[in-house]
Amino acid sequence: MATRDDRIEKTALLRAPRARVWRALTDVEEFGAWFRVKLSGRFEPGARMVGRVTYPGYEHLTFEITVDRMEPERLFSWRWHPAPVEDGHDYSGEPTTLVVFELEDVSGGTQLTVVESGFERIPLARRAHAFRMNEQGWTEQLKNIERHVGTPS
Amino acid sequence: MSGRRANAAAQANGELEGAAPLFAALGDARRLRLLARLCEAGPLSIVRLCDGADISRQAVTKHLRVLAEAGLVRGARQGRESRWVLEPAPLAEARSYLDLISNQWDEALGRLRELVEH
Numbered sequence: 001m002a003t004r005d006d007r008i009e010k011t012a013l014l015r016a017p018r019a020r021v022w023r024a025l026t027d028v029e030e031f032g033a034w035f036r037v038k039l040s041g042r043f044e045p046g047a048r049m050v051g052r053v054t055y056p057g058y059e060h061l062t063f064e065i066t067v068d069r070m071e072p073e074r075l076f077s078w079r080w081h082p083a084p085v086e087d088g089h090d091y092s093g094e095p096t097t098l099v100v101f102e103l104e105d106v107s108g109g110t111q112l113t114v115v116e117s118g119f120e121r122i123p124l125a126r127r128a129h130a131f132r133m134n135e136q137g138w139t140e141q142l143k144n145i146e147r148h149v150g151t152p153s
Numbered sequence: 154m155s156g157r158r159a160n161a162a163a164q165a166n167g168e169l170e171g172a173a174p175l176f177a178a179l180g181d182a183r184r185l186r187l188l189a190r191l192c193e194a195g196p197l198s199i200v201r202l203c204d205g206a207d208i209s210r211q212a213v214t215k216h217l218r219v220l221a222e223a224g225l226v227r228g229a230r231q232g233r234e235s236r237w238v239l240e241p242a243p244l245a246e247a248r249s250y251l252d253l254i255s256n257q258w259d260e261a262l263g264r265l266r267e268l269v270e271h
Contacts, residue, residue: 025265
């Protein structure tokens with residue numbers, strides 16, 4: 001996990017072909033399933049996608065991105081406001097971060113790299129608010145974990 | 154594993170408490186400049202801190218007090234005058250905003266893995 005002050009970078013080796021990963025990233029239903037958001041329409045460059053967060057504890061929030069680039073089975077990127085925590089708040093005047101997914105063939109599957117950059121432009125007040133709201137998120141996560149632990153697998 | 158995660162989450166929960174005053178203290182360009190000066194050249198007396206600042210000594214004192222309340226600086230008496238020293242620990246906390254978003258990505262990518270591998 002490489003994190004600097006202004007960006008987050010993640011790499012994952014997924015045991016699935018590139019086409020499969022691409023579909024999970026760019027089909028709105030599949031994307032919504034793992035990203036926990038309810039979306040309709042299609043991802044395409046320049047498209048503004050608005051949906052509902054389905055993540056437990058965050059269902060009151062709106063998910064909103066503007067698609068940046070799409071290079072089939074290679075690159076998918078969008079801009080958004082990270083940790084959008086206040087429903088009904090107008091974020092349009094605030095700086096965005098850029099999220100870039102890149103796919104690469106590797107032996108055994110697909111290497112997925114996710115880079116979210118531009119955090120240096122996010123106002124400190126926004127960061128503080130994200131902190132406070134995330135505290136609620138953590139509480140919810142604890143409940144999820146408890147439920148998980150309580151269920152024999 | 155799950156127990157460890159629960160512990161980590163409980164710890165993170167505790168760490169998040171009280172983060173807001175820190176960010177409030179940091180959310181001002183003049184205070185950030187004072188911190189930067191203390192970081193580069195500290196400890197500094199109030200006289201030195203006012204050098205080149207475009208605000209009054211009174212205003213500098215006020216900003217230092219806000220920073221001190223957030224635990225970012227502390228005044229240390231040296232002879233007849235106080236010198237202001239940077240306290241680096243809370244600044245490390247400010248970084249945890251990224252750690253938090255980083256954790257959210259880890260979780261999301263874990264779910265993506267389940268989806269494409271099964």
